[in-house]
Amino acid sequence: GNSVTQMEGPVTLSEEAFLTINCTYTATGYPSLFWYVQYPGEGLQLLLKATKADDKGSNKGFEATYRKETTSFHLEKGSVQVSDSAVYFCALSWYNNNDMRFGAGTRLTVKP
Amino acid sequence: DAGITQSPRYKITETGRQVTLMCHQTWSHSYMFWYRQDLGHGLRLIYYSAAADITDKGEVPDGYVVSRSKTENFPLTLESATRSQTSVYFCASARGEGAGSYNEQFFGPGTRLTVL
Numbered sequence: 001g002n003s004v005t006q007m008e009g010p011v012t013l014s015e016e017a018f019l020t021i022n023c024t025y026t027a028t029g030y031p032s033l034f035w036y037v038q039y040p041g042e043g044l045q046l047l048l049k050a051t052k053a054d055d056k057g058s059n060k061g062f063e064a065t066y067r068k069e070t071t072s073f074h075l076e077k078g079s080v081q082v083s084d085s086a087v088y089f090c091a092l093s094w095y096n097n098n099d100m101r102f103g104a105g106t107r108l109t110v111k112p
Numbered sequence: 113d114a115g116i117t118q119s120p121r122y123k124i125t126e127t128g129r130q131v132t133l134m135c136h137q138t139w140s141h142s143y144m145f146w147y148r149q150d151l152g153h154g155l156r157l158i159y160y161s162a163a164a165d166i167t168d169k170g171e172v173p174d175g176y177v178v179s180r181s182k183t184e185n186f187p188l189t190l191e192s193a194t195r196s197q198t199s200v201y202f203c204a205s206a207r208g209e210g211a212g213s214y215n216e217q218f219f220g221p222g223t224r225l226t227v228l
Contacts, residue, residue: 004154036219043116043202043219044155089154099170100217102147102154 002027006090006103013080013110021075021106023064023090031092033057033066033073038087038105047075047088080110115139118203118220126228131190133223135203142208144186145170145217146178148199155202161186162208193227200224 007022025031032051036044048057053068062077073090090103116137125131135144142163147155147170157170159178167178175197177189190197204217 006154041221043204043221044217045219046216049216099157099160100145102156104152104154 002031002092002101004090004092004101004103006088006106008104008106009087010107010109013108015082015110015112016079017110019075019077019080019084019108021088021090021108023073023075023103025071025073025090025092027071027092027094029094030068031094033064034091034093034100035062035064035073035075036089036091036102038089040086044089080108082110082112084108085110116203116205116218116220118201118223120223121221122224124226124228125193127194128192131193131225133188133190133201133203133225135186135188135220137184137186137203137205137218137220139205139207139218140183141205141218142183143206143217144180145204145206146176146186146188147202147204148172148197149202149222150199158188158201190225193225195227198225198227 004025034049035047037047038044048059050057050066056065064073064075087105087107089105093100119134145160146158149155156172161167161180164183201223203220206217
């Protein structure tokens with residue numbers, strides 16, 4: 001079936017470290033891919049998205065590239081800040097379809 | 113205030129009781145969703161609605177009932193709460209622009225429900 005698999009957390013980094021959170025998917029067709037972020041006590045917010053192969057989504061220094069050949073959408077940031085501490089969710093959905101599937105989430109803690 | 117709100121934010125109830133979680137959005141978005149968030153499972157879709165009076169099941173609908181008489185409201189009812197329904201519940205909405213759309217979903221702050 002259609003699903004998203006994220007690297008297990010939690011992930012703890014020092015400020016200014018490089019971040020990678022792996023995400024792979026299994027899906028029929030050509031889904032759109034998303035990263036959402038959840039800050040403590042809040043709902044999810046869209047961080048970035050990519051709608052077709054080789055697209056790169058970017059926002060707030062975060063990037064992810066839609067890799068169809070490896071069915072992956074890994075999230076990266078070159079230099080994390082304490083304020084990036086949150087739970088990150090990878091998700092997919094289909095063209096004109098509101099059935100969005102989420103990964104289990106990866107908790108990131110950034111220490112000063 | 114504009115946006116999407118949920119109430120209550122926290123609820124403790126007992127097994128067998130009926131509980132209704134409220135969701136209200138001010139954007140006139142066509143689509144609304146209910147998810148539950150459980151450790152190790154991410155978010156799972158319970159029900160969604162494409163418009164007023166149109167609802168459909170998601171991945172985990174059993175034990176839940178929804179209605180949508182007005183575009184802006186989408187209540188979720190647990191008719192007879194069970195301990196397995198202890199979770200954090202998120203409501204979301206999306207514009208639903210039709211063909212060619214990849215609809216970003218906007219989430220409410222969540223309701224933490226505990227069933228004793």
